[in-house]
Amino acid sequence: EDKVVQSPLSLVVHEGDTVTLNCSYEVTNFRSLLWYKQEKKAPTFLFMLTSSGIEKKSGRLSSILDKKELSSILNITATQTGDSAIYLCAATNFGNEKLTFGTGTRLTIIP
Amino acid sequence: DTEVTQTPKHLVMGMTNKKSLKCEQHMGHRAMYWYKQKAKKPPELMFVYSYEKLSINESVPSRFSPECPNSSLLNLHLHALQPEDSALYLCASSRAGVGGTGELFFGEGSRLTVL
Numbered sequence: 001e002d003k004v005v006q007s008p009l010s011l012v013v014h015e016g017d018t019v020t021l022n023c024s025y026e027v028t029n030f031r032s033l034l035w036y037k038q039e040k041k042a043p044t045f046l047f048m049l050t051s052s053g054i055e056k057k058s059g060r061l062s063s064i065l066d067k068k069e070l071s072s073i074l075n076i077t078a079t080q081t082g083d084s085a086i087y088l089c090a091a092t093n094f095g096n097e098k099l100t101f102g103t104g105t106r107l108t109i110i111p
Numbered sequence: 112d113t114e115v116t117q118t119p120k121h122l123v124m125g126m127t128n129k130k131s132l133k134c135e136q137h138m139g140h141r142a143m144y145w146y147k148q149k150a151k152k153p154p155e156l157m158f159v160y161s162y163e164k165l166s167i168n169e170s171v172p173s174r175f176s177p178e179c180p181n182s183s184l185l186n187l188h189l190h191a192l193q194p195e196d197s198a199l200y201l202c203a204s205s206r207a208g209v210g211g212t213g214e215l216f217f218g219e220g221s222r223l224t225v226l
Contacts, residue, residue: 034214042201042217043154088153098167099215101153
């Protein structure tokens with residue numbers, strides 16, 4: 001059975017700190033890894049990673065995939081209170097339309 | 112227009128009621144999804160439609176009945192639900208159909224309470 005595990009489950013930091021969120025996966029015929037941010041309602045897309053070692057960047061957020069280690073990290077630098085959310089990692093595989101989600105990391109930024 | 116629109120936003124129903132959740136997208140996406148999300152848990156896949164055909168049913172109880180009238184619309188018909196079915200129901204769509212997923216675009220969800 002496909003599995004995605006995230007750590008830590010929750011994290012509380014002060015505004016301005018840098019955080020690293022982790023995601024590991026065990027997925028048959030792995031295709032891609034996606035990161036989402038979920039505040040109150042719908043998850044919003046952050047990154048999709050398919051190639052190992054290539055960093056994707058959007059403002060203060062960046063992410064990279066390591067296919068050898070079956071893992072990915074999401075970095076957020078100079079955190080702001082608006083970064084407080086649940087960050088979900090999800091994996092897809094070739095051959096079907098399933099997106100397997102991890103349990104999420106609840107990030108809280110203290111002003 | 113890059114939205115997935117879900118209605119209603121909130122729904123309260125009794126265990127004997129019949130109701131429906133609706134989802135609409137106009138991005139030309141060919142795969143549409145229903146996810147169920149309980150508090151403090153990740154979304155759990157329920158159904159996937161690919162090119163208007165049901166391609167995945169994750170062993171969902173028959174009291175949930177999906178319908179895809181056309182490539183832009185996805186419904187979830189609800190009948191004889193239980194209180195434990197109370198959750199946020201998320202609809203999503205993606206460009207890809209059979210063969211793999213691309214990025215999923217989520218609607219804001221329908222918050223369902225079963226009394």
